[in-house]
Amino acid sequence: MDFSLTEEQALLQKTACDFLAKSLSREVLKRMEESEAGHDLDLWQKMASLGWLGLPFPEEYGGSGGSFADLTVLLEEMGYRTCPGPYFSTVVLGGLPVLAFGTEEQKRQCLPAIAAGERVMTFALTEKDGGRDGGGIRVRAVPFGEAWRINGAKRFVTDARLADFFLCAVRTGKETKEADGITVYLIDGRTRGLRTRDMKAATGDRQYEVKFYQVPVRSEQVVGGLNKGAVVIEDTLRKAAVAKCAEMIGGARAVLDMTLAYAKERVQFGRPIGSFQAVQHHFADMWTDIHGSRYLYRKAALEIDSGAPAVQAVAMAKARTGEAYRRVTMLGHQIFGAIGFTMEHEMHRYHRRALGGDVMFGNGAFHRDKVAAAMGL
Missing domain, CATH: 1.20.140.10 (Butyryl-CoA Dehydrogenase, subunit A, domain 3)
Structure with a gap:
């Protein structure tokens, strides 16, 4: 297996290195880290214009058609500069699952907007009692007429305050410690009943608790199939x-x-x-x-x-x-x-x-x- 970079990846690496070195001075990093959101809209739009926000998405969804390995080349350069902002949560935790498991409507709803720098996304998974896999999920969605209602709290949700869309994993099947009976929903961040609280992480990123109060979800918001979220x-x-x-x-x-x-x-x-x-x-x-x-x-x-x-x-x-x-x-x-x-x-x-x-x-x-x-x- 050849681990060396392709010609295209080497060019991406150099472009990212040069751009981030120029854009992320010590003063800029300090200002972004001290801001409430840790986000710079001007930098975000420049990343969009470079094609970074849609790097792993197909061209039909506004992306660059890059591979997952291409994405890791860019992320390594971002890590070199400790680049703040919601790139990881939006592209890796939000966009990739929608690309892999979303319906065509969900893909067209999210991916072009992410690639254009118009939307931020994240995944609400972890809870008080765990969440490195589906086994720790206790937040439930219960039937309510033709829809469902979500109640409960998720913790360590990266960039939740900025998110326009959430992926949220909840239990819809029987109560069990196993990772079955889980469903992932795509939720608009403006939905009534969503509340966020800053968890004051010392790790340099923005982590939040997200509380769901009777948040309504419908069948067309399911990502990957009902009870198949694991x-x-x-x-x-x-x-x-x-x-x-x-x-x-x-x-x-x-x-x-x-x-x-x-x-x-x-x-x-x-x-x-x-x-x-x-x-x-x-x-x-x-x-x-x-x-x-x-x-x-x-x-x-x-x-x-x-x-x-x-x-x-x-x-x-x-x-x-x-x-x-x-x-x-x-x-x-x-x-x-x-x-x-x-x-x-x-x-x-x-x-x-x-x-x-x-x-x-x-x-x-x-x-x-x-x-x-x-x-x-």
């Missing part, structure tokens, strides 16, 4: 895990680059600190973590594009990459010393994202269990 959830989480790996590797690369530059300039005992063997070994570990994890996530992305289940490849990539990003940032902190722990320095931004990325869509222990299960254990 398949939608599984596919979404699998792709989201690999997409998050790409984003994390971009961040880890940035930490390596800035730390390496510092180690060449910082002089102690009359020598650059990068000349000391102990520091050199730290860099060797960082390099190995980054490149080993990158090969794993690219393998998983290519398997997904081939139509393979990719369960084991995804689990290996996420288990390795989340922990690798954390190790890289911790080693970066050790090399930078005290300055790396200040808010004036950029390291805090990467460290917080490493902590969040590691646990999103399943941490290392969760995915190691999946690897073991795939081995028949």
Whole structure:
């Protein structure tokens, strides 16, 4: 399997690198992070004009017709610059499930608007008692005449306050801990009965609790079939895990680059600190973590594009990459010393994202269990 970038992917990588370096100065990042929504409409529209918002969607829906592997190339560069905003939630958590499981009407309702930068989307899955898969879902939709009504609360819903559309996974079948009897609905963000509350996440992204008060849904809003939402959830989480790996590797690369530059300039005992063997070994570990994890996530992305289940490849990539990003940032902190722990320095931004990325869509222990299960254990 060839993990090298295609000519088109290399061009996308360079374009993204140049654009984000120019657009996301330290001042711009600080302003976006301190804003209530963490979103810049001008930047969003520029991303739309570059074709990024519709990158993995077919041309018939206003997209660029790119592959999932193409998307991970872009996400890696976004991770390098810690790009804020609702790109991940809109394209990965919202658009891809609609593309894979939505009806033709749902696709035409959502995908062209996302590609044009006119709509933001997210997926409401996690609840108080869990939600890395369908087994933790307790929020129910109950019949109400010819429709259904949703009551309950979802937690850690990324960019919910910005969302024009929600995908929401609820229980419509019998009460059980298993991931059956689940239905995913497409809900307009303006629907009466939706309330959001900021959860004040320390990880650098915007996480909200979303409460549903008698929110009405109808059969035409079902995505993937009534009581068949477990398949939608599984596919979404699998792709989201690999997409998050790409984003994390971009961040880890940035930490390596800035730390390496510092180690060449910082002089102690009359020598650059990068000349000391102990520091050199730290860099060797960082390099190995980054490149080993990158090969794993690219393998998983290519398997997904081939139509393979990719369960084991995804689990290996996420288990390795989340922990690798954390190790890289911790080693970066050790090399930078005290300055790396200040808010004036950029390291805090990467460290917080490493902590969040590691646990999103399943941490290392969760995915190691999946690897073991795939081995028949």
